[in-house]
Amino acid sequence: MVERLAHFLTGWVEFEVRGNGPRFFNTAAKAGVEFWGFSRRGERLSARGTPGDYKRLRELARRSGAHPTIVARGGLPFTTARLKRRKGLVVGAAAGTAVYLFLSGFCWGVTVTGAETLTRLQVLEAARQSGLSVGAPLREMDYKATALSIQNRLEGVTWLSVNNNGCFVEVSLRESLPAPEVVNDREWSNMVAARPGTILSVEAERGRPVVSPGDTVTAGQLLIAGLYEQELDPYSPPPDEPYQVLGAARGSVRALTYREFSVEVPQEKTVLVPTGRRSQAALEVFGLRVPLGLAAQPEGSFRVWRSSTAWNPLGRALPLAWEVTTWETCREEAVLLEEAGQEEAALLALRRLQREELPPGSKVVEEELSYTGEGAARRLKAVCRCEEEIGLVRKISVE
The missing domain is CATH 3.30.70.260 (ACT domain)
Incomplete structure (x- = not known):
C-alpha cells in the first residue's frame, strides 16, 4: 500500500x-x-x-x-498537469464544494413523527414560529430550546424532541392520552330514556338494568336503576332486612327510535360563475419564494389554489420546488333550480340536519322521503327509524 x-x-x-x-x-x-x-x-x-x-x-x-x-x-x-490545462473544471469543483459546505449549514427539510390527533401542518406551523423551517440556519440552532418552544405552542403534547440528520431535521413527539371521564360516585342517579323507542341492547356499568332488549319504553322511563334492593335467592331463606344499593347509574342503552326531519329549499340559488383565470409560477428555494412573472391577486370574488412539485430524487424531498398559483375570478349570479336540482339541494340539507340532531354513534336504518311544494320552495320530509343511544343520567333527589 x-x-x-x-x-x-x-x-x-x-x-x-x-x-x-x-x-x-x-x-x-x-x-x-x-x-x-x-x-x-x-x-x-x-x-x-x-x-x-x-x-x-x-x-x-x-x-x-x-x-x-x-x-x-x-x-x-x-x-x-491535466487540471492546469482545464482551469474551468478546477474553478467549478471549488465553487461546487464551497456551495455545498455553505448550504449544508441550513435546513433542507423537516419531518414529523408521532402525531396522531395533531396534523403535520399544525406541527410544522409551530416549528416555523419557533424558528425551525426549510432554510433555517442549523449551526446556530439550540435544539433543546427549539423543542421546548414547539411543545409550548402545541396542546396535548407530553414529550417532544428535535433531532438533525445531516441537513434534515426530525420533530418527534408524543401526545397525551385523553383524561378518563370522572364519575361522581357520590352523586346518586338513575338512567332514564331520553326519548321513546324499542330497546336493542342494555349494558349496565353501574346500577341494575330494569329493561331488556325488545321492550318498548317511553320518554323518562327508568332504564338503569341507581337505587335497588338485594335480589333474593329463591332457594335460600330470606334475610331479615334486605340491603339496598344507592349510587350512580352508568351504562349504555341503544334503542330503535322514530324521528321526523323536515327541510325547505328555495327555488332561487346564488352561485359563483367563473369569468376568467390567471396563473403565476414561482420557484421555492430553501423556503424563499421567487415569483416568475407579474401576475397579481385579482380584485373581487375569486377562487385560488396552489400546486407544488418538489424535487424528490431518491425518494427524499429537497428544498427546491416548482409552485403554480391559479386564481379564478367569479361573479355572483342568481339561478332558478329545476325540480331535480331543488330535490338534490333539499336532500343535502336533510343530511346536514340529521348529522346535527342525531347523537354521536347513531345511524338511520330506515327512512321514507316525501317532497311537497312547487315553484318558490320545495319541502322535504323524512320519517326515519334510527338506532341511537337513549340513556340519560338523571340525578336522584332526596328530600
Whole structure:
C-alpha cells in the first residue's frame, strides 16, 4: 500500500519494449534504473517506471538495440498537469464544494413523527414560529430550546424532541392520552330514556338494568336503576332486612327510535360563475419564494389554489420546488333550480340536519322521503327509524 502511494505521488509511466527486450532491461538494471509491473504482450515486454528514470532510457535503448514506447501514464504530477490545462473544471469543483459546505449549514427539510390527533401542518406551523423551517440556519440552532418552544405552542403534547440528520431535521413527539371521564360516585342517579323507542341492547356499568332488549319504553322511563334492593335467592331463606344499593347509574342503552326531519329549499340559488383565470409560477428555494412573472391577486370574488412539485430524487424531498398559483375570478349570479336540482339541494340539507340532531354513534336504518311544494320552495320530509343511544343520567333527589 505504501509502495503504491509512493508511485502515485511521484508519477509513473508504462512502456512497451520492441527489439532486444532482455538486453535492454539487463542494461537498465546495471545502470541502477528500477522498474516494476513487468508483463508480456506477445513478443513485447512492458514495465512501469518513474518519469525521471524513463528519460535516462534513450541512451540505454540505443546501446541495447531496443525501442521503448510509452503506452500509459498516471499519478499526481500528470493529474495536476491535466487540471492546469482545464482551469474551468478546477474553478467549478471549488465553487461546487464551497456551495455545498455553505448550504449544508441550513435546513433542507423537516419531518414529523408521532402525531396522531395533531396534523403535520399544525406541527410544522409551530416549528416555523419557533424558528425551525426549510432554510433555517442549523449551526446556530439550540435544539433543546427549539423543542421546548414547539411543545409550548402545541396542546396535548407530553414529550417532544428535535433531532438533525445531516441537513434534515426530525420533530418527534408524543401526545397525551385523553383524561378518563370522572364519575361522581357520590352523586346518586338513575338512567332514564331520553326519548321513546324499542330497546336493542342494555349494558349496565353501574346500577341494575330494569329493561331488556325488545321492550318498548317511553320518554323518562327508568332504564338503569341507581337505587335497588338485594335480589333474593329463591332457594335460600330470606334475610331479615334486605340491603339496598344507592349510587350512580352508568351504562349504555341503544334503542330503535322514530324521528321526523323536515327541510325547505328555495327555488332561487346564488352561485359563483367563473369569468376568467390567471396563473403565476414561482420557484421555492430553501423556503424563499421567487415569483416568475407579474401576475397579481385579482380584485373581487375569486377562487385560488396552489400546486407544488418538489424535487424528490431518491425518494427524499429537497428544498427546491416548482409552485403554480391559479386564481379564478367569479361573479355572483342568481339561478332558478329545476325540480331535480331543488330535490338534490333539499336532500343535502336533510343530511346536514340529521348529522346535527342525531347523537354521536347513531345511524338511520330506515327512512321514507316525501317532497311537497312547487315553484318558490320545495319541502322535504323524512320519517326515519334510527338506532341511537337513549340513556340519560338523571340525578336522584332526596328530600
